[in-house]
Amino acid sequence: MTTGEIDLSPFLKFAAEHVAVGIHAVDLKGKTILYNQKMKEIEGFDFEELVDRSLLEVFRFEQHESTLLQVLQTGEAVLNAKQTYWNRKGQQITTLNDTYPVAQSGQLIGAVELSRDVTTLEKVVYQPLKKYEEPITFNSITAISDSMKKVIATAEKAATTKLPVLLIGESGTGKELIAESIHWASSSSGQLNTLYCHGANEKLIDQLNQELSGGTIYCERIDLLPPALQVQLLKMAQKQMNGDTYFIASVGEDPVELIASKKLLKELYYFFSAMTIQLEPLRNRKEDIMPFIEDYLSRHRMYFGSRVSRLDEEVKNLFMAYDWPGNLKELELLMDETTSLITTQESISVDLLPQHFKSKTMNKTALTPEDFIIRAGKDLLPLDDYLLEAEMYYLLKAMDLHGGNVTKAAAALGMSRQNLQYRLRKIKKNEAQT
Numbered sequence: 001m002t003t004g005e006i007d008l009s010p011f012l013k014f015a016a017e018h019v020a021v022g023i024h025a026v027d028l029k030g031k032t033i034l035y036n037q038k039m040k041e042i043e044g045f046d047f048e049e050l051v052d053r054s055l056l057e058v059f060r061f062e063q064h065e066s067t068l069l070q071v072l073q074t075g076e077a078v079l080n081a082k083q084t085y086w087n088r089k090g091q092q093i094t095t096l097n098d099t100y101p102v103a104q105s106g107q108l109i110g111a112v113e114l115s116r117d118v119t120t121l122e123k124v125v126y127q128p129l130k131k132y133e134e135p136i137t138f139n140s141i142t143a144i145s146d147s148m149k150k151v152i153a154t155a156e157k158a159a160t161t162k163l164p165v166l167l168i169g170e171s172g173t174g175k176e177l178i179a180e181s182i183h184w185a186s187s188s189s190g191q192l193n194t195l196y197c198h199g200a201n202e203k204l205i206d207q208l209n210q211e212l213s214g215g216t217i218y219c220e221r222i223d224l225l226p227p228a229l230q231v232q233l234l235k236m237a238q239k240q241m242n243g244d245t246y247f248i249a250s251v252g253e254d255p256v257e258l259i260a261s262k263k264l265l266k267e268l269y270y271f272f273s274a275m276t277i278q279l280e281p282l283r284n285r286k287e288d289i290m291p292f293i294e295d296y297l298s299r300h301r302m303y304f305g306s307r308v309s310r311l312d313e314e315v316k317n318l319f320m321a322y323d324w325p326g327n328l329k330e331l332e333l334l335m336d337e338t339t340s341l342i343t344t345q346e347s348i349s350v351d352l353l354p355q356h357f358k359s360k361t362m363n364k365t366a367l368t369p370e371d372f373i374i375r376a377g378k379d380l381l382p383l384d385d386y387l388l389e390a391e392m393y394y395l396l397k398a399m400d401l402h403g404g405n406v407t408k409a410a411a412a413l414g415m416s417r418q419n420l421q422y423r424l425r426k427i428k429k430n431e432a433q434t
């Protein structure tokens with residue numbers, strides 16, 4: 001593109017790489033032609049994983065390329081679509097997406113998705129357990145499993161000692177709830193401030209440093225702070241410790257590994273780890289699932305006057321068999337989605353579950369997108385086998401996305417109905433042989 005004498009392409013390229021909005025553009029065939037730095041950050045990809053674009057396409061298809069595909073098919077923009085998902089690094093991300101068709105000389109040539117990361121804002125706004133501004137206490141937390149009971153017992157102890165606490169656990173395991181409960185159970189006077197490290201900057205930490213006067217500060221996911229900001233936070237924490245401020249922090253993985261991979265400053269870890277509390281992922285304490293759902297449904301009856309009080313046996317079995325990578329937060333969001341369709345039902349049946357959950361749990365394809373990433377230490381497959389597996393995965397996903405409709409899936413894949421049917425038959429034959 002030019003304006004007068006100047007070629008604008010380098011400027012546009014620079015702007016696309018530095019803008020604070022994730023950009024993903026595809027051509028008419030759905031092939032990625034632009035995927036900027038911010039989109040990589042949002043979706044949690046590392047550079048090595050992006051070297052081979054065709055691999056990336058398999059992922060994008062799995063995640064939310066469906067909006068791009070939808071726009072390609074309808075030619076209509078989809079605006080302000082909110083999406084909460086767990087990215088490649090297991091971090092919970094909420095984005096607001098605008099997806100537009102792109103035309104040239106009246107002809108559709110592709111689609112572009114613009115993603116705004118609103119994770120932090122969403123965290124502040126979405127607090128389902130809070131009733132009329134009431135504080136969250138240990139009583140609001142579901143803890144039937146031995147491991148959660150231990151967490152609560154240690155957290156109660158921490159509250160009495162007021163020593164800095166480090167909470168360790170995957171996204172959605174309940175670290176923030178524990179931090180807030182510790183605050184209210186402790187003798188900490190003043191309010192609870194939360195520093196959401198995802199998206200924090202130097203100015204914010206500075207501002208916090210100046211405004212803090214006692215109270216508790218919960219630094220959520222210090223492992224997401226860039227190294228220079230970790231140094232700044234440590235200095236601030238050391239200074240404030242002499243005052244009356246109580247410090248709690250959280251990390252998303254084993255801190256020893258985070259230190260080894262240089263994602264966590266050793267000194268910052270030492271500062272917070274006077275007491276450490278590890279929250280198990282939900283897949284290791286499935287006995288907490290049903291009590292959580294009972295609490296959830298009783299809140300639903302109370303707030304919305306519904307009659308719903310249980311899950312059908314089939315739904316219960318699906319919930320107990322699923323791994324919940326987003327932990328209780330994922331379960332809670334699924335319950336929000338499911339119960340939004342409830343009218344007079346007393347029990348939640350499979351047909352009330354959203355399609356994305358059904359395709360993940362019911363028509364489980366043998367492979368997950370991760371299987372297509374080439375990683376150090378993982379044996380390489382012969383190319384033919386790899387391509388066959390990738391094709392099988394891609395075609396079955398296309399069928400899922402189009403609700404099992406061969407004609408629609410074939411159109412989206414740019415092939416004839418007969419060709420797709422032939423390939424699906426081949427997959428079935430292969431599956432039967434293995």
Ligand SMILES: Nc1ncnc2c1ncn2[C@@H]1O[C@H](COP(=O)(O)OP(=O)(O)OP(=O)(O)O)[C@@H](O)[C@H]1O
Pocket residue numbers: 092126127128129140141142143169170171172173174175176177178220221252292328329332
């Ligand atoms: N044990 C629990 N009892 C009741 N609700 C829970 C429990 N654990 C999680 N939740 C629900 O899941 C949501 C997410 O929990 P929380 O924000 O504490 O997770 P987190 O571990 O801090 O996640 P992140 O690392 O992404 O910040 C909470 O808003 C709460 O509604």
